[in-house]
Amino acid sequence: MANTKRYWSGLDELHETEAFKTIQEHEFPETKSVDEFLSDDRIESTHTGRRDFLKFMGFSLTAATLAACETPVIKSIPYTNKPSDVTPGVANHYASTYYDGQDFINVLVKTREGRPIFVKSNGRTGIGRVNARVNASVMSLYDSARLEGPTKGGESSSWATIDAAVKSGLEAAGRNVLLTNTIMSPSILRSIETLKATSNVEHVSYDAVDYGAFRAAAVVDFGINSLPSYQFDMAETVVTIGADFLGTFADSIFYAERWAKTRRPENGSMSRLHAFETNMSLTGSNADYRTMVKPSEQGKVAAALLSAISGNSATNTLSDVANAAIQSAATDLKKSGTKGLVLAGSNDLHTQRLVNAINAALGAVGTTVLFDHEKGLFQGDQAAFQQLLKDMNAGKVSTLIVSDCNPAYDAVNAEEFIAGLAKVKTSVSTAMVADETASRCGMIAPNHHWLESWSDLQIEKNRIDLVQPTIAPLFDTRASGLSFLTWCNADAGMDWYTYLRSTYNGSYAAEAMYTDREWNEAVHNGHMVMGDRVTETPAYTGADVSAAISNVNKRTGGSFELALYQKTTMGVGQHAANPILQETPDPITKVTWDNYVTMSHSDIDAMGLNGFIGQEAPASVVNIVVGDTSMELPVFPTPGQAPGTIGLALGYGRGANGENIGKAAFQSGESGSFDTDAEGNLIPVGANAFGWARLNEGLVDYTQYDVRVEATGGTYPLACTQIQNTFMGRESIVKETDFTSYFSERDAKKGSASWNKLITLGVHEDVNADGTIDALDNKPTAAFDLWHEHAVEDVGHRWGMTIDLTTCTGCSGCVTACHIENNVPVVGKDEVRRHRDMHWMRIDRFFASDYSLKKGEEEGTGVIESYRRMEDPALNPQTVHMPMMCQHCNHAPCETVCPVAATTHSNEGLNQMTYNRCIGTRYCANNCPYKVRRFNWFNYPGYKKFGNFNPAQDSLMRMVLNPDVTVRSRGVMEKCSMCVQRIQSGKLEAKKDGTPVADGSIVTACAEACPTNAISFGDLNDKGSNVQSISQNNRAYHALEEIGVKPNIFYMTKVRNVEPTQA
C-alpha cells in the first residue's frame, strides 16, 4: 500500500497561500536573485575599505595556514563487534601458570583491552607467590627480538618448508634426539611419547642449573627419585648450607611465604635460621646466625653437623668460628628434633647424603622434609646430556630438536655443544628468539609465548595446573607440542587446544568447549585437583655415610675458591633481555646491569683493589683464572663474602656473539647506539660464568676449589643504587631487637617497649610534675608541630601501609611489581651509575658495622674517626632490608616548599603529585628526608640515550605500559602514589556496589607482590582493618619519627631470633 502521509514544512505550505507560492518560484528565498543583485548599479559605488580588505586577507591567510596544518592522527580503532568480556578501561584477570624451567607458580594475568600487562600471584586458588622474575616476565611477550615466524638458515621461511625439512631429517639414519629442559606438561610429554614411538626420537632433558645430586641422594637414601620438599612452615630450626631458599634455590618460589609464617614474633615463637655459606645470599642476609665457609668446606660443615647431632666428636679442619657455629646449630636442631630442618645447596651427592642423614637422625623426614611430595621440577639427566654431546661430536646424531632450553649458553660445556651442533645434519629449535642455541640451529620453529598459549603443567601427582592464553599469538608461532606432533605426522589436523583437552577427556569434541563445567572451573581457577594427595614417608635406608664423610673431608682449596650463584633478579639468564629485571638492583650488592666478582673486604684490601664503588669510583678489574680459562671481571666488595673466596653470578653474558636475544641484553652508549668492542661486536651485559661450573661424578658442581685472582690494574664502572652500606647508627630509621627482648616486653604499650620507644624531646616545662624542670621532662615529637593538622584522622579514608622488617626478605618482588604497575622509566646503566635510578619503591639494604659511636667513646677514637669507621660494614654483617617509598607524610616537607603547589595532600592522607602542574624545581626532593622523589632528568620515553631499553621507546614493548598510569614527561618529579589508580578504581567498585570499601579490596602493587606479606595496605581510619590493627602493634614505628613529618607508613621493628647479647 502506498504511503499517503504528507509532510509539510509550515502552515503556509499546508494552506498553499499566495505568499508561499511566490517564494516557491524563486530559487532562493531572498527577494533578489543573483542576476538581479549583480545588475544593481549601486554595487559599483560600494567599496571594500583598506581595513576590511586587510581583515579578509588576514582571515584568509590564517584560515589557509590552519587548514594546512596537519592535526595529529591518533590511530585508535573502535571495536566493530565488541567482545562480550572486554570493556575499554576495565581490566580482566585470567588464571594461568608460569613455568620457565626454573620457576613454577600459579598466576593471575591482568589484561587491559586484550593486552596482558601485569602478572601476580593467584593467591586465592593457586600455590606460591610470584617473585621478581615472574612478576617482570610479562615484558618478554612484547620483546621485539621475538621471531615473527619460522626461519630456516636465518631467513624467514614457511611452516610447510620447516615441517618438510624436519620430517625428512627424522627419516635419515642416526640418532634423532629431542633435547629439552624439564618438561612438566603432560600434554607435551604425551606428544613427545608419540614422537618417540613413531619417529625413533630419543628424549634427553637437562636443566640450566643441575639439581641431580638431590634426586640421586634420595634414590640412595630413600629409594625414591624425588626432589626433597621442605616444609618451612613446620620448622623451628632451619640450617642451610649454601642453599638460597629465599631467593633462587630450586623451588624457592614456594618457600619464602612458608618460612615467613614462622617469623612472626606475635605468634610467641620464631623459627631460627642458621646459614653457612660462601657468598652473601638473600637467605644468608636474613639468617639469624650466618657463618662464612668456603665451598670446599660446605661438605665438611654437613659432616661436622652430623657428628655433632649424633654425638660423635670427630675432629675436622674447619675454623673455630665455624665449629662453634656448628655446635650452636646442632644444639638448636636437637632441641627442635623433628621440627629441625637442614638443607644444602651444593649439587654434590656426598653433601646431600650427609644432609639426608642429618634430617633422618633428627626425625625430620616426614615433617619438615618430604620426599613423597613428587615435584616435577628439575628432572634433567646430566649424564644423558653429556652422552648426547659426545655422540653429537662423534657425528652420530643426525637430527636434533631443541626445545625450551639453551645449551649453547648454559651448558657446563657449551663449547662442546656448539661444536657438536655443527655436525648435526638437521637441527631445529622451538625458541621464541634466535638465542645462542636457536641461531646455530638450521631452523627455528618458534613456540608461542606462555601468555599466548594453552598448556598444562603437573607439579604434584594429584594436580594439573593450566596455562591459558591471554592474548592471541602476536606472531606466526606454533605450540612446540603441536610441532612435535606435526613432525611425526600425528597432528591429524588438530589444533593444540583440542589435543590438550583430549589428554584429559578422550572423547573430547570441540562442541564441549562451553559446556564442560569442570573444565571451565579448572580454567577459571588455573588448576584442577584429581583425587587426594597420597602421602607416604619413605624409610631412610642410607645409614652408612662414612664414604661420604671421608669424601667431603678430603677436599682442599687453593688460594681462592669460586662459588657460582644466581642473582635473585636474573636467575639463570632467561630474563637477560628484560630491562626491568636488569635495572632491579641485586638485593645484596645493589648493583644493576652487570655481574661481577664478589669478594671480601679483607681480600680486596690485601690485593689493593678498589674497596669503594661509587659514581666516579669504578671497580677494579681482576683476571680470574680457572684451570686453563680466564676472564677479566670487575670486583665488587661484598660484606659477608667468605675471605679467600669469590662469587660470580650466572645468567649474564647472554648474546655474547651478538645473537639477537633482545636489546636490553646489550650495553648501550650515551648516544643510544650499542657499545661495541674493537671488532665491532655488541658487548653483552655481564659475562657468562656457566663455563666455570664443573662436572663432578656426572653432576654439575657450581664451585671451583682452586682459582687464581690476579689484579690487572684496569677499572670498570658498576652502577649501584646504594653506595653507603651502613645506617650509621641511626636507630630511628632502623629499629631492631632480639626475640628474647621482644618476648619479655611483648605486651608493652606501643611506644614504651625498650626496643621501640616513642621518640621524645626535652622541653622547658615541668611535664612529669615532679616539681623540677630537668632531663626527665619530655614530650613526644607530635607535640612540637609547626603546622595545622590535616583533617585525616577518623575522617573518610586514610590510606596507610605497614611494612614488617622482620619478614621482609629483600627479595625485590615489590620493586619490579611497582616498576611495571606504575610505568616507572627504565634509565639504563649509565644513569643508574649517576645515581638517577627512578625506582618509586626501593629496598634499602643496610649492613651492620662493627663500630659505633659508643664503641668509639670507649676506645677513645674520637667522633670523626668513629663516624668514618661506621661507614664500613662488618666482615660478616647482620643485614636489614628496608623497603622505602614515599611515606605519604601528613606533614610533608615536600608539600610546603613547592612554589606552584604541584604536590599536595589529599583528604585521604595521600601525598599527591600533580605531574601537569610540576615545573621541576626539585626543591621537594631536596627536602624529602627519605629521598624517595624521582626527577625526570630526560625525556625517557623519547630521548635517544634510552632507546635500547626503555619500554616506552619500543613500539611493541610499549604495549606493556599500564594505561591507568601517565607516562611522565621530562622535567617533572614523580614518586610513589600508593597506586592511586588502584585506590580510585577500588572506591568506584565499592560505590557501584553501594557498600563501604571492604578491607583488602584495594591493594597496592607492592603489597600484592610481597611473598611474605610483609607489606600491608589499607585504610587506617577503618577500625577493623588489618593495616589499622598492625599499625597499633607495639612494634610499629615511623622512620625518622623525630622530624615530625607524621608518615602514613609504619615500619615494624625487626626481630632477630638471636641471643640478646648478639642482637
Add this chain to the structure above:
Amino acid sequence: MQREAAIREPLILGDKSYKDITDDVVGPIQGPAPIGWKIMITISSIIAVYGVGCILYLLGTGIGVWGLNKTVGWAWDITNFVWWVGIGHAGTLISAVLLLFRQKWRMAINRSAEAMTIFAVIMAAIFPGIHMGRIWVSYWVLPLPNQFGSLWVNFNSPLLWDVFAISTYFSVSLVFWYIGLIPDFATIRDRMTKPFAKKAYGLLSFGWSGRAKHWTRFEEVSLVLAGIATPLVFSVHSIVSMDFATSIVPGWHTTIFPPYFVSGAVFSGFAMVQTLLLIMRKGMKLESYIHVKHVEYMNIVIIVTGSIVGVAYLTELFISWYSGVEYESYAFINRFSGPYSWAYWIMMTCNVISPQLFWFKKIRRSLTATFALSIVVNIGMWFERYVIIVTSIHRDYDPSSWGEFYPTNIDIGVFIGTLGIFFTLFLGFARFFPVLALNELKTILKSSGENYKKIQDKH
C-alpha cells in the same frame, strides 16, 4: 658649599676641573674603542656564546645534562644563583646605604657597582629559570589569574618568596641606577656631535635640561629610592637564605642564615667591585677618581663582613655540637671531614683567613694584593654556597641515599658562560655608559679634590 677637613685624603686626585671630569668620563665614549677593550669583549662574548649554547643544549635535552642526581637535586645551579645574587648586593649597598650615610667616596664607584648589580642579578635570574625541569611553564610561579582551574601559587614556599624578592630587587635597582644615569646621559648628549649618538643619548636622558627643579627632583627621587633600596639589601639575601633555612635538611635548617647570607653577600659583592674597578680604572685611566683610598675603604668593608662570615661559620659548628641533634652534628662533621672537606677548607681559607690580611695597612693599600685577594674571596664565596648546598644534601637523613655530585661539562659551561655574559654586558657598559657618576663627582670636587684641598691649605 661643604667643607672637609684638610687631613682627610682627597677623593679626586690631581688638578681636575669640572671640564676635566667630563672629559675623563665622556671622552672614552666619544673616542674610538681601544684595542684592549676589543680584545676583552671578543673573549668574553665568545665565552658568552658558548654559555648560551650550553644553556640551549640544557633546555633542549633536559636537566640530566647536569651532574645532579636523586640525592643532590641542586648543586652548581643554585650555587651560581646565590653567588650572583650575593655579588649584586655591593652595588645596592654602595649606592643606597652609603648615600643615606652621606659617604662621599661612594660617588666614584657607585655607578659601576650598580651596573654590576644589575648584570649580576640578571645572571642570577638565569639560574632559577633554567634549573626548572620545565622552563616553558615557569610563569606558573607568578600569581596570575588563570583558567587552569582555581590554581594559585603556594605562598608557603620560599622559592615563591624568592620570585618576589628577586624581581622587586631587580626593578628597584634598575630604576635607581637609571635615575642616576639621567643627568650624565644629558651631559653626553650635549657633547655628542654625531646625529645618531646625539639622538640616542637624547632619548636616554629623558629631556634632562639641568634646571634647578630637575636637580631638586633628582635629589628627592634618589633619596626615596635609596630608602626603598636599603631594606632590599637585607631582605633579598635573607629570603634567598630562607630557601635553605626553612627546609628540614640538616645543614640548611639554620636560623643564623639570614644575617650570615647578607654579610656574605656584601663581602662577595665588594670583592667583585674591587675586581672590576681595579681593571677599569687602569683601562679607562680613572686613577684620579678611583684610587688607593677608595680601595682601602672597600677593603675595610671586606674585613668587617668577612669576619662576620667567619663568626657565622664557627657559630654553625658550635651550634651543631651544642644542639645534640644527631643529624645536625653529623652534617657538620661531614662538612669538614667528609668527601667534600676539600671544599670546606677552600671556603675557610678564602673567606675567613685571607681577608684578615687586610688588617695590614700595606696589604690593604696595595692594589695588586687587593686584586688577588678579591679573586680569592670570590672563589671562597662560591665555595661557601657549594658547601652549604651540596655537602648538606649529599648526606642527609637516610644513609641509603647518600651520594656525591660530580659536575659535567655543561655545569661548568653554563657557569663560565654566565661569567662571559656578565663581562660582555659590563664591557658594553664601560664603553657606552658614563662609568662614573660625573655630575655627582662634580659636587665633591671642590671639597675633596686634591688641588682644591691644596688651595684650602694655603688659605
